[in-house]
Amino acid sequence: MATPAGGQPPTGVGFPTIINPTITTNNLDYAAAVHNSIAPPMTEYIAIKPIIFLHGEPTITWIKKEFEKLMVRQNLQYAVVAKFSYGRPDLYELRKAIPIQLEIKGPCNIGFLEERHILIRLSLLEDCATLMSKAWELKVRNRYFPLRFLKWDLWFNPEEETTIAIAWISFPGLPTNLFDKESLFSLATAVGKPLVIDKATNNQTRPSCARLKVEVDLLKELPKKIQINCIEEETGTVRSKWQKIQGHNLQGCWVLNPEHSPKR
Incomplete structure (x- = not known):
């Protein structure tokens, strides 16, 4: 098949027309064409646990391995709970002071569990071991707040002391x-x-x-x-x-x- 001068293929013989999106005058049409050429994403599959009624009360059951997978998905495998002995700073101050004063090496996420307990999701086992090895004091605005760390587990209850x-x-x-x-x-x-x-x-x-x-x-x-x-x-x-x-x-x-x- 002969090619006309200039190196361009003849029109009307089955060659697709390629539009460069960087020079087209209608980028919106190009983006829409690309979007329509991609198959729509599949709906996320969510496994719903069945509810079983025993003596008129609803119950739901997970096996231990499923609970452990949920811990990993929620970044709880190295989580600890800080218990304050006498009052606590506000959450903003805690998020500033804890990583620096307690020398946490990896990223962490800090949030309240209830009045005297905060949950710290650590990313390193080393940080978990360090925090639980001794009692600490946190200094915020020239005031000292004693605290100690407890191991978070699946059945953590702030009303009970962990062993x-x-x-x-x-x-x-x-x-x-x-x-x-x-x-x-x-x-x-x-x-x-x-x-x-x-x-x-x-x-x-x-x-x-x-x-x-x-x-x-x-x-x-x-x-x-x-x-x-x-x-x-x-x-x-x-x-x-x-x-x-x-x-x-x-x-x-x-x-x-x-x-x-x-x-x-």
């Missing part, structure tokens, strides 16, 4: 090949949920003892030791060692960290 706390545990004399995060977290699950390894352990500057923070339930009896086994695959021989677990000692904590002492 979940953060504590340091130590493994004195632990074989140094077990100082990596995977090994330490595995050992720590005997006590609670492992959170953060301390700096000296992570930097390998204190081989005499490994130390990390764990989330514990204060109502449960915590183990004092754990058995470590190593199996030789060729012979099936098992070598074992009882590893001591040292819990958090408040008096020792106050000696090493006087700012935590209740006398302050």
